[in-house]
Amino acid sequence: MREKVTVCEVGPRDGLQMAKSRMQTEIKSAWIAAMAGAGLPEIEVGSFVSPKVIPQMADTDIVVRAAVKLQGVIIVALAPNLRGAQNAYEAGAHRVSVPVSVSEGHSRANLNRSPAEQVAEVARVVEWVRAQPRQMEIEAACSTAFGCSIDGAVPTAAVLTVANGLAAAGVDMVTLADTVGYAHPAQIRDVVRAVQAEIGSKLDGLHLHDTMGLGIANALAGLEVGVRNFDAALAGLGGCPFAPGASGNIVTEDLVFMLESMGFDTGIDLDKLLACRRYLAEGLPNEGLHGGLAQAGIPKTFRVAA
Amino acid sequence: MREKVTVCEVGPRDGLQMAKSRMQTEIKSAWIAAMAGAGLPEIEVGSFVSPKVIPQMADTDIVVRAAVKLQGVIIVALAPNLRGAQNAYEAGAHRVSVPVSVSEGHSRANLNRSPAEQVAEVARVVEWVRAQPRQMEIEAACSTAFGCSIDGAVPTAAVLTVANGLAAAGVDMVTLADTVGYAHPAQIRDVVRAVQAEIGSKLDGLHLHDTMGLGIANALAGLEVGVRNFDAALAGLGGCPFAPGASGNIVTEDLVFMLESMGFDTGIDLDKLLACRRYLAEGLPNEGLHGGLAQAGIPKTFRVAA
Numbered sequence: 022m023r024e025k026v027t028v029c030e031v032g033p034r035d036g037l038q039m040a041k042s043r044m045q046t047e048i049k050s051a052w053i054a055a056m057a058g059a060g061l062p063e064i065e066v067g068s069f070v071s072p073k074v075i076p077q078m079a080d081t082d083i084v085v086r087a088a089v090k091l092q093g094v095i096i097v098a099l100a101p102n103l104r105g106a107q108n109a110y111e112a113g114a115h116r117v118s119v120p121v122s123v124s125e126g127h128s129r130a131n132l133n134r135s136p137a138e139q140v141a142e143v144a145r146v147v148e149w150v151r152a153q154p155r156q157m158e159i160e161a162a163c164s165t166a167f168g169c170s171i172d173g174a175v176p177t178a179a180v181l182t183v184a185n186g187l188a189a190a191g192v193d194m195v196t197l198a199d200t201v202g203y204a205h206p207a208q209i210r211d212v213v214r215a216v217q218a219e220i221g222s223k224l225d226g227l228h229l230h231d232t233m234g235l236g237i238a239n240a241l242a243g244l245e246v247g248v249r250n251f252d253a254a255l256a257g258l259g260g261c262p263f264a265p266g267a268s269g270n271i272v273t274e275d276l277v278f279m280l281e282s283m284g285f286d287t288g289i290d291l292d293k294l295l296a297c298r299r300y301l302a303e304g305l306p307n308e309g310l311h312g313g314l315a316q317a318g319i320p321k322t323f324r325v326a327a
Numbered sequence: 328m329r330e331k332v333t334v335c336e337v338g339p340r341d342g343l344q345m346a347k348s349r350m351q352t353e354i355k356s357a358w359i360a361a362m363a364g365a366g367l368p369e370i371e372v373g374s375f376v377s378p379k380v381i382p383q384m385a386d387t388d389i390v391v392r393a394a395v396k397l398q399g400v401i402i403v404a405l406a407p408n409l410r411g412a413q414n415a416y417e418a419g420a421h422r423v424s425v426p427v428s429v430s431e432g433h434s435r436a437n438l439n440r441s442p443a444e445q446v447a448e449v450a451r452v453v454e455w456v457r458a459q460p461r462q463m464e465i466e467a468a469c470s471t472a473f474g475c476s477i478d479g480a481v482p483t484a485a486v487l488t489v490a491n492g493l494a495a496a497g498v499d500m501v502t503l504a505d506t507v508g509y510a511h512p513a514q515i516r517d518v519v520r521a522v523q524a525e526i527g528s529k530l531d532g533l534h535l536h537d538t539m540g541l542g543i544a545n546a547l548a549g550l551e552v553g554v555r556n557f558d559a560a561l562a563g564l565g566g567c568p569f570a571p572g573a574s575g576n577i578v579t580e581d582l583v584f585m586l587e588s589m590g591f592d593t594g595i596d597l598d599k600l601l602a603c604r605r606y607l608a609e610g611l612p613n614e615g616l617h618g619g620l621a622q623a624g625i626p627k628t629f630r631v632a633a
Binding site for chain 2: 168170173174202203205206207231232233234235237242268272274278279282283312314316317320321322
C-alpha cells in the first residue's frame, strides 16, 4: 500500500493569469477535462477577480460550471474576497481558495489590504459559506510565506501570525506559498515545522515556484517534513511578474515523476499527463513550455525496482 | 563556522563535449580562469580522449597546462585509460578522473570494455601514477550508477561491486554519476548509503544530470546523506545524447545558490559566477543556457536571515 500524495494542478489559474495570450474557453475546459482524465485529484480552474485586472480569468464562471460536472476531481476556484467566494459558491466550486499575503508590501500591492484586514475578510468568507445549504471547502493560501519581492525577507513570526489567524477564522486548510520563488529547502523545512507546531494538520499544502531552479528540491524538503499536498502547473506555466523569463510554478509532470519514482501514489497516469501538453501548445502558442520529463521522455527505469 | 561543500565545475569537460559547436581554446581558457576567479575550488577542464571521437577535447593538453598555473584551484582531467592518465600527468593535472561504467551496455558502448576490465584499467592507472615522482590524485567516476539508457535499471549490487573494486585498486576517491539523469531522491539516498557502508569516505561526490528536472532535488538528497562534493556545469551545459533537448548537468549557479542559502560555505562568489556565463554566450553562441538564478537574478533575500 503506497502512501498517497495529492497534486493540485493550478495551471488553469496561476499559469494562465501570467500568460502572454488568452486561452480560449473551449480549449481551457478541454484541458481541464483531460487533466481530470489523467487522474489529477484537484484542479484550480480559475479565479473570481475583476476581468479588468486579469482578463484571462473572465470566463471563470463558465469554466467552473463545466468543470464541476467532471467525475472524481475537486474543483478549486480562487477568490480574493467575500464577493468572489460567493461567486465561486454559486458556480458550484467544491473549494474556494482565498489568498492572504503574509508580507505587508505584497498584500497592499495585490489586495489593497493589510494582512490582518485580509484575515478578517477570510473570517467573513467562512461565516457566509458556513451559513449556506451546500458545503464548500475553504482554503487559505499564505502568499509570500518564504520571501517577498517587495518587502524582502519575511519573518517566520509573521507567517505564524497569519496562519494562526486563519485557523482561528475556521478555514478547512492552510497552504503556504512561495509566491515569488525565493525559498530554499532548509527554509521550507523550518517554516513548515513552525506552522505545523501552531496549527497542526490544518497546514495542508505547499505552493512552490521554480524561479531559482529550486522548486522540486523545495517540494522534496516539504515532503520530508510531512507535506502531502503540492500545487504544480503543467509545463511549469506561470512565470513570475518580478522575474522576467523565469519559469513559473513547479512542473506537474516532473513532480509526479519524482513522487511516483519515490514510491508515492499520486493516482496520476504520466503518459496521459504528458499528452495534456497539447492543449497548451494549441491554446497558448506563444508560451514557453518547461519540464524535463516532457523533453526526455519517461525513462525505461520508471517504476522498475533496481 | 559554516560547513564546507565543494562544487566541481565540469562544464569545460562534460558540458563542451556535447556542445553543437566547438569553443575556441582561448575562450575556454579565459572561462576556466574566470571560474577560478569566482572561487570554484575544482574545475574539470577537459578529457584526454581521441580528438576523432570528441573533437571538442582536442585542445585538452593546452587547456590543462594553462589551467594548472591558476592559483587555488584543483584542475581535473578525465582520462578513460592509462595512456590518457599519462597524458594528464605530463600536462600537470592535479587530479585524473577515470570513468567506469557500472552497466555493461554503457561500458561497452562508451569504453569498449566490461566494467570489470575497466576496474582493472583503473588499477593499472593507480600503479603507474603511484610510481611517478609527482603526486596526482586519482578519482574514479562510476557512470550509470543510477540507471542506464541502454540496460535500464542498474542493480545496487552492481554499483557496490564496482565501488569495492575501485577502492581495492587504491583510488583516492570514488564518485557516483547519474550519467543519463534517471535518478530520483530516494534512490540517491539508498545507493549513496549502500556505497558508504562498503567504502566509507572514499565515496566522495555525486555527478548529477537534470534530464528529468530532478537534478537539484537529487543533490539535496545527497547532501542529506552526507555528500559534500558535487559536480555541476555553468548554465547546465551538457545535454544528454539519449534525451534530445533535455538539459544537461545540474546548473552550477542554482546549486551554489541553494547551498549558500542553506548555510553551507562553497567559497564561491555568486555575482562573479553569473558573470562567467558571458564566456558561454561568446564561445558557444548556438547553445541554450539554462538556470533559474541567471534569469531571475539573485533575490534580495539571499543570505538575509528571516
